[in-house]
Amino acid sequence: MARKKIALIGAGMIGGTLAHLAAKKEMGDIVLFDIAEGMPQGKALDLSQCGPVEGFDAKITGSNDYADIAGADVVIVTAGVPRKPGMSRDDLLGINLKVMKAVGEGIKNNAPDAFVICITNPLDAMVWALREFSGLPHNKVVGMAGVLDSARFATFLAWEFGVSVKDVNAFVLGGHGDTMVPVTSYTTINGIPAKDFAKIKGVSESRIDEIVDRTRKGGGEIVGLLGNGSAYYAPATSAIAMAEAYLGDQKRVLPCASYVEGKYGLDGLYVGVPTVIGAGGTEEVIEIELSDEEKNNLKVSTDAVEELLEACKGLDESLK
């Protein structure tokens, strides 16, 4: 079988972490791209020298030339700038949209058959932009957010309940902003609904609400702590899980920012929903039944994404 090729666009903290994870898992040959000269080459060289110690054999190349991503099976995009403390993800719209234009065109010209995973913020709008600029089909462009947000929710619940994170199956829908919707009704502790588990453990509803709120603001909490940058380990891990699902045709059901048309009352919007990922890319969006309150919360979140997208489309016009 031909070796797979993973192109990582952006060689910052997430890009470097992605390269390390992909190499450790021997997912294929890795191209680490960045416009900063020397930086992707230096990181690629450094990471290559982990191989003999960690026992992986992966070809890792650094590049400043989009031609080097030619034929990539998976492209993971982290290019652009992260927010700083006090900023919202949406504040990055203008600056990162310009970056997505260059990246989308690079993909269109060099890796048109790839499965593209976007991590750049503001996530839901940047996925849309990457799809527009690359011209790839909707099922081949997706945003990494739900896996990360769900992992945050699961972590906080596991700490609160005093149980292993392995047994928490948490679930977050909606946009990757402060209106995201952690869906407690679909969150389980080894099959036991989270609300029932909370009763067993004597955890109050208001405490669960606090955890929901912390999850919503989870990215900002880390931005505040780091002071100069945003989370990178968990975002990279989340994107790698999605890439593995695609490369291995795993048919995993993962919450991610997929193109939703005709489900959840949406008429063509990238937003976080449970999605089957396999060799066909985002093969199916799963529509789950929600309570009235959850439906309202989801509407607030999708409205926020739509509003952001309108701003994005206005800026996009000015880029033409």
Ligand code: LMR
């Ligand atoms: C995250 O959720 O960690 C990322 O979207 C980065 C950020 O700015 O919060």
